[in-house]
Amino acid sequence: MTQMQLTGAQALIKSLEMQGVEVMFGLPGGAILPVYDPILGSSIRHVLVRHEQGAGHMAEGYAMVTGRAGVAMVTSGPGATNIVTPLSNAYMDSTPLVVVTGQVSTAAIGTDAFQECDITGVTMGITKHNWLVTSADDIPRVVAAAFHVATTGRPGPVLIDVPKDVSTATMQWYWPDLDDLDLPGYHPVTAPEAEDVAAAMAMLAAAERPVLYVGGGVLKARGADALRAFAERTGIPVVTTLMARGAFPDSHPQCLGMPGMHGNYTAVTAMQRADLLVALGARFDDRVTGKVDAFAPEAKVVHVDIDPAELHKVRRADVAIAGDCRVVLEALLSATDAERFGGGTDRLAPWWARIRAWQERFPLHYEPADGPPIKPQMVVEELRDRAEPGTIVVAGVGQHQMWASQYWRFEHPYTWVNSGGAGTMGFAVPAAIGAKVGRPDRTVWAVDGDGCFQMTAQELVTAAAERIPVKVAILNNAYLGMVRQWQEMFYGERYSEVYLSPDLPDYVKWAEAMGCVGLRAETPDEVGPAIEKANAVDDRPVVVDFRTDAFEKVYPMVPAGASNDAIVVHPAHEGLSR
Amino acid sequence: MTVAPERAAERHHILTVLVENKAGVLARVAGLFSRRGFNIFSLAVAPTDDDRFSRITIVVDVASAPLEQIVRQLDKLVNVVAITELAPTDAVQRELLLATVEAEPAARSQVIQLVGVFGGEVLDVGPTRLTVMLAGPPETLDSFEGLLATYAVVEIQRTGLVALPRLDPHPPGARPRREPAHLRRLPTPPAS
Numbered sequence: 085m086t087q088m089q090l091t092g093a094q095a096l097i098k099s100l101e102m103q104g105v106e107v108m109f110g111l112p113g114g115a116i117l118p119v120y121d122p123i124l125g126s127s128i129r130h131v132l133v134r135h136e137q138g139a140g141h142m143a144e145g146y147a148m149v150t151g152r153a154g155v156a157m158v159t160s161g162p163g164a165t166n167i168v169t170p171l172s173n174a175y176m177d178s179t180p181l182v183v184v185t186g187q188v189s190t191a192a193i194g195t196d197a198f199q200e201c202d203i204t205g206v207t208m209g210i211t212k213h214n215w216l217v218t219s220a221d222d223i224p225r226v227v228a229a230a231f232h233v234a235t236t237g238r239p240g241p242v243l244i245d246v247p248k249d250v251s252t253a254t255m256q257w258y259w260p261d262l263d264d265l266d267l268p269g270y271h272p273v274t275a276p277e278a279e280d281v282a283a284a285m286a287m288l289a290a291a292e293r294p295v296l297y298v299g300g301g302v303l304k305a306r307g308a309d310a311l312r313a314f315a316e317r318t319g320i321p322v323v324t325t326l327m328a329r330g331a332f333p334d335s336h337p338q339c340l341g342m343p344g345m346h347g348n349y350t351a352v353t354a355m356q357r358a359d360l361l362v363a364l365g366a367r368f369d370d371r372v373t374g375k376v377d378a379f380a381p382e383a384k385v386v387h388v389d390i391d392p393a394e395l396h397k398v399r400r401a402d403v404a405i406a407g408d409c410r411v412v413l414e415a416l417l418s419a420t421d422a423e424r425f426g427g428g429t430d431r432l433a434p435w436w437a438r439i440r441a442w443q444e445r446f447p448l449h450y451e452p453a454d455g456p457p458i459k460p461q462m463v464v465e466e467l468r469d470r471a472e473p474g475t476i477v478v479a480g481v482g483q484h485q486m487w488a489s490q491y492w493r494f495e496h497p498y499t500w501v502n503s504g505g506a507g508t509m510g511f512a513v514p515a516a517i518g519a520k521v522g523r524p525d526r527t528v529w530a531v532d533g534d535g536c537f538q539m540t541a542q543e544l545v546t547a548a549a550e551r552i553p554v555k556v557a558i559l560n561n562a563y564l565g566m567v568r569q570w571q572e573m574f575y576g577e578r579y580s581e582v583y584l585s586p587d588l589p590d591y592v593k594w595a596e597a598m599g600c601v602g603l604r605a606e607t608p609d610e611v612g613p614a615i616e617k618a619n620a621v622d623d624r625p626v627v628v629d630f631r632t633d634a635f636e637k638v639y640p641m642v643p644a645g646a647s648n649d650a651i652v653v654h655p656a657h658e659g660l661s662r
Numbered sequence: 663m664t665v666a667p668e669r670a671a672e673r674h675h676i677l678t679v680l681v682e683n684k685a686g687v688l689a690r691v692a693g694l695f696s697r698r699g700f701n702i703f704s705l706a707v708a709p710t711d712d713d714r715f716s717r718i719t720i721v722v723d724v725a726s727a728p729l730e731q732i733v734r735q736l737d738k739l740v741n742v743v744a745i746t747e748l749a750p751t752d753a754v755q756r757e758l759l760l761a762t763v764e765a766e767p768a769a770r771s772q773v774i775q776l777v778g779v780f781g782g783e784v785l786d787v788g789p790t791r792l793t794v795m796l797a798g799p800p801e802t803l804d805s806f807e808g809l810l811a812t813y814a815v816v817e818i819q820r821t822g823l824v825a826l827p828r829l830d831p832h833p834p835g836a837r838p839r840r841e842p843a844h845l846r847r848l849p850t851p852p853a854s
Contacts, residue, residue, distance in 0.1 A: 204686065269681070269742045
């Protein structure tokens with residue numbers, strides 16, 4: 085390997101190979117042209133997208149199901165700005181991404197050159213870090229540093245901006261050790277302090293109404309097994325946030341499901357009444373807490389997060405532990421003595437009795453329909469009941485996302501991919517494609533809305549061309565449904581700019597035009613057969629247009645800014661004593 | 663907005679931030695403050711004796727956010743190597759002020775006298791104006807600035823303060839060394 089002269093472009097591709105990259109998603113253009121040439125001889129598969137936003141979301145979907153960094157490559161200027169939304173999305177959801185952008189030549193930087201954009205400036209606040217490479221010699225070191233930063237500590241997206249003359253310059257190839265990455269200010273914490281673990285255990289032993297508030301950090305830490313062991317040993321109820329669905333099996337008797345604005349009554353109320361919340365890789369997001377001052381008012385808080393800046397940010401913790409969730413859970417588990425924690429759920433019998441009563445009185449509920457239109461919740465249930473174990477579900481953002489999270493039964497980690505913090509409409513189709521590339525052995529169902537689908541559907545052309553057989557269920561209610569729900573509930577039924585039409589576009593024809601199988605279900609009877617047909621296709625993407633009820637709303641709902649105690653339940657449950 | 667001096671002292675904390683001497687680092691620090699809604703009262707940047715690093719001295723307004731949150735967010739910036747918090751009472755602080763004042767011959771000696779009382783210097787003399795300099799703790803500069811206002815101030819510039827921790831006056835071993843509570847553990851900068 086000594087004395088090998090490479091161009092910057094060759095060094096870049098070779099560095100990605102050295103990182104073990106197997107696939108990247110991208111679209112070429114002027115400034116990144118030199119880097120596309122060595123792709124021809126590379127072991128890395130390149131998936132040619134139809135829009136750069138698709139490349140970013142595909143890389144996210146890939147990263148979320150594999151736990152590895154997703155890689156995307158685009159050109160300068162508009163290519164780079166088109167991938168800003170995925171970067172922001174990945175930053176909010178702590179998804180490891182490495183995005184390579186082309187840049188105009190160093191001599192042209194700052195002159196408003198053709199397709200010039202200061203993308204490191206633009207993305208400074210939505211990347212974990214970014215680099216503008218100014219010398220070909222830096223490329224291997226920067227690539228290695230980029231993967232290190234993206235995947236360690238709290239994961240996140242990084243961006244490497246490569247000017248065209250840096251790609252064409254020659255350099256002497258080398259591959260750096262971890263010690264040579266030149267990151268003097270980067271020291272992520274992983275291990276907890278023993279005294280903090282002891283303090284947390286004392287609080288747990290004293291608690292009568294504890295709840296494990298599990299967030300996406302448990303999945304990032306690959307801590308699902310440790311969580312299950314700890315939960316079963318201590319008998320504590322578990323809620324899994326939108327980012328943590330699958331971290332603890334929904335079928336487990338200790339699982340209360342999803343908390344938050346559209347969480348189920350029991351998960352929300354158990355947190356409100358708790359005397360101890362153990363937050364594990366969760367960040368007290370406003371969609372979970374509702375009005376912060378009124379959130380879990382009697383609860384002490386043990387907060388575990390790998391990012392020290394999350395501790396005390398929203399809610400003051402009584403015990404704050406900076407550390408990797410899996411490592412901390414293992415430390416907590418080894419501190420659970422039989423004397424204090426024996427007996428599992430029996431130890432907390434009075435608390436469980438209250439929880440079981442809530443579960444019985446306020447289950448998730450919708451009114452089934454015999455005729456059209458189809459209830460959207462029913463579509464999710466039918467998909468769920470006809471799915472192979474391990475099926476990966478991907479959602480966009482809105483009502484369909486909440487129904488997917490509520491009505492699917494998540495049994496395994498890394499089977500749920502969605503846009504949580506950023507709320508990026510149009511996420512589902514490209515993220516599903518990326519997920520399928522990462523896990524070709526699994527069935528991948530995107531549950532999408534008609535509004536979302538229209539934002540990024542063109543990537544199904546990519547999927548058809550690349551033979552990536554994803555399945556898309558459109559819950560087509562002809563509306564921007566979540567906005568419509570808010571206008572109905574909070575704006576006096578004044579519907580402003582939310583109607584989309586059920587058949588413009590014709591989703592079946594559109595799917596077929598993109599090389600996919602297109603199916604439609606208009607009545608409840610047609611739902612099952614349509615799903616069976618879709619499940620039988622494995623050589624190309626499938627799109628199913630489910631004509632769903634536009635009047636259906638997501639319940640329960642905590643109105644924005646209200647206390648979680650003001651949770652609005654399904655009308656059929658109104659008046660039941662709480 | 664004017665703040666009573668004693669209130670300002672409570673609200674203002676000094677952070678000395680060792681950063682990598684790389685392009686765009688100041689923008690990263692300033693951008694973090696603006697996007698998180700943290701207020702900067704003053705900011706001074708200069709190279710250190712090690713050319714790989716620069717030091718940014720930031721006086722932050724802790725009314726805008728808890729100091730701990732500001733420090734932890736800053737610490738997440740990859741180019742930030744070390745952060746030291748200094749409570750104003752536990753730091754030696756200096757700031758530099760330059761002012762050009764109207765000083766007709768009749769008033770000139772009064773201005774020069776005032777500068778002398780504060781231990782400042784006259785840097786430049788014109789037919790009707792003087793440019794003066796004073797280095798000192800920010801409160802001294804505030805007083806000086808207030809008194810200068812008696813004369814017509816044409817232009818005034820202050821640098822923002824720089825600070826170092828106060829030294830332990832006791833010889834080593836004279837008493838058990840206790841790290842002051844306000845001093846954050848400082849990550850060891852890499853060996854040069």
